Amino acid sequence: MTTAHLYTFTGSEALMARARKVIPSGIYGHQSPSFLTLGSYPSFLTRGEGCRIWDVDGNEYIDFMCSYGPIVLGHRHPKVEEAVRVQQARVDCQNLPSEKWVELAELLVSITPAADWTVFAKNGSDITTWALTVARAHTGREKVIAAANAYHGTHGWCAPNPTGIPAGERALVKNFQFNDLEGLKQVVAENKGEVAAIIISPFRHDFFHDQEMPDPGFPEGVRALCDQEGIVLVLDDVRAGFRLNLGGSWEPYGVRPDLTCYSKAIANGYPLAAGLGREELRPAAESIFFTGTFWAGAVAMAAGMATINTLREEGGIEQMRAMGQRLRDGLEQQACSLGISITQSGPPAIPFLTFGNDATFEKSRVFAGEAARRGVFLHPHHNWFMMAAHTERDIDQALAVTEEAFKIVKAQFGG
Amino acid sequence: MTTAHLYTFTGSEALMARARKVIPSGIYGHQSPSFLTLGSYPSFLTRGEGCRIWDVDGNEYIDFMCSYGPIVLGHRHPKVEEAVRVQQARVDCQNLPSEKWVELAELLVSITPAADWTVFAKNGSDITTWALTVARAHTGREKVIAAANAYHGTHGWCAPNPTGIPAGERALVKNFQFNDLEGLKQVVAENKGEVAAIIISPFRHDFFHDQEMPDPGFPEGVRALCDQEGIVLVLDDVRAGFRLNLGGSWEPYGVRPDLTCYSKAIANGYPLAAGLGREELRPAAESIFFTGTFWAGAVAMAAGMATINTLREEGGIEQMRAMGQRLRDGLEQQACSLGISITQSGPPAIPFLTFGNDATFEKSRVFAGEAARRGVFLHPHHNWFMMAAHTERDIDQALAVTEEAFKIVKAQFGG
16 A cells, blocks of 8 residues: 555456446446446455455555445454354255354343344345334234434335335335434324334434434433334344444443344354344244245354454454544544544444535545545445454554545645 | 164254244244154254265264255365355455456356346345346336245245235235146236236245146246236246256246346355346346345355356256156155155156145155154255265165155055
8 A cells, every 4th residue: 555656447447347248237236336436446356354455456455344344353354264164164054053053142142131032144134124024023013114314225115226116115114314203203103003113223324424323312212112102123233233332232322122133243244144132022023934045054153153252352342442533533633634624423433424515425525535546445425334453553554545635625625 | 874773863952942042933934843843853953065964963864955955066065165265265245346246247147048147145035026126127017926835035025924024015916826827817917017027936846735847838938928918027046046957947948037036056055146137127127226235245156156167067967867866766666666655746856755645744744754863854845955966875875764764654654
């Protein structure tokens, strides 16, 4: 990584030309290059180690996206890779689960005060959708309430783009504004006796928007409303889980959901999702259909156990918080010195930065693009992620790059 | 494995007691022990190698379930494991796809005459549901047609158990009987201009039912009907794909679907799914939302390339067909000698056996249970699977066990 030389992407471009022939849009979904700064990012990555990643042109980056969440310890963390190697030598996907099925469930239940049992799947969206099914089975109701613009996955009821999805599938979802408890109460009142679940992320982390921590009393208010109306409270902890608190992201507020949804960081990049619930919901969970061919795969479960145990043993949560704060402080100081108006939002371990007077995210695109071309992988409009592998040296090296990127933003747009 | 000593399962039972505390039903879904013969099967497996698997009590089995499909070459096939090892040393799940994203798409398109492009996901159900979304986007219609009792996955529209699923999500699915072309035409006529897709498996493989190969002219008739009515033809090749024909399971009939759904055997047990489509559907595929955090994971894609290439190079399809036929011939001869009425159905590589006068599958449960206790892992009411690792010696060893199991069925139920 050097700040003297700006990266080029001829290898990525050649691969992208091949990709466009055999894959719709070449790359679709959240990894689409159209969401990044065109011309300033690679399209394909080929290696990862700790907090460093390399693209197909050999350019090196300090990674602040963590594969959009999963990499929580660091790429190819030795303890996780060793657990994977041992498990792969025995068994992964079979006719029946392995002992890891039980051991990981016991571990998750043991660290989660809100939960008495757990189920497993492969996608976060498998689990958020499962939670609604359990809630509907439990309550005999069909409607659900979610915060407007919140991302809960790719299933029909929640996909951000409704193209090709039957209208009726989405009509059962009612919206409120995150942190607006009175508004939420009103939506519940308007659908009295018909709401199976309120599904909510622990804080607001929609893309194209500053993050919002829950207002004082908001989690408690949601919990009380659910209790009063017989509504199942579903915490969608897919994005934030295992980065803020190992017991669940609303545990610091003393608010315990009925069902908790985990995926992303649960196994440091190995594909796994888990749904946790309290005893009262167990009969509903036993009454529904829920299965998948690969869901009991033992390798991802071994990776999950190693990930959670390593986070605990090595103080990973605290390290991410501290390094996220160091990054935030550095960015604040740089912007302040240059007279650039910025907003930093969300918890330090899941940072995000927006610019003042930048409704179209043009400044963000320049900032993130100039950082990428100099070896720091941020995102222009999606929150970033810290990993436990980030050290003070990495943060300081990244800050040297962001200072240059800020200066370019200032030169291009003014203060 | 010995026929003198009947297996016991104290280790499985102890693990199951722990599982019941922290997991609904202990084991849920297709791996639930309630679907097997209680007391005659293990509940947990701990190792696999070639066509042999071992449970947590150390009992060894010849595996004829292949993890419900995925294991097509053999457990821990050296070429797949080597490709996985090489890829794991570089990268798996990152911020962007790896070069494997392009290489696997190119390989799939190159072997599939019906397809011009492909997309990836993790579950078969991700892809069958994706196919309906693409078809709905393409046609602007909402209804879909599927064969009655066919299994297409775990999403709301197709889960076998409707508990907790909004009624409206399932009301858009209309049914016909597999192989009943006139019945299908009638359903289309009753919903004229409203049907987005017909989704169908290449042959009938519902559980609790003899398998049915398509009648002569049926695939061609479905294709012609779709062409005439502007309906998207979706082949759900999740269960059969990569076992019958590497170009797609309806390729031998010369019938090409608009969209093809693959998962299970695509990567010899590593979690992966793929949707393939023809050029005309590309704009619809580009218009919808479809993504998942782990979907571009390079390790499963490297496993997929090694699996497909090895199947081609080593004649895996032909080996499965030949060994499936050897198993079928042996079972036929045994049943005939003992005067037991059986029906064997489906393609040799995806075999199944039912007993005459056995509506409640009691004979099947005894037969499969007695085989399991002697080291042969079959299933009482779900089709079985062959893998390329089965040798003549394995088949003959399995047949020595099935002969004993047949004799017990005869002693218990008569001829």
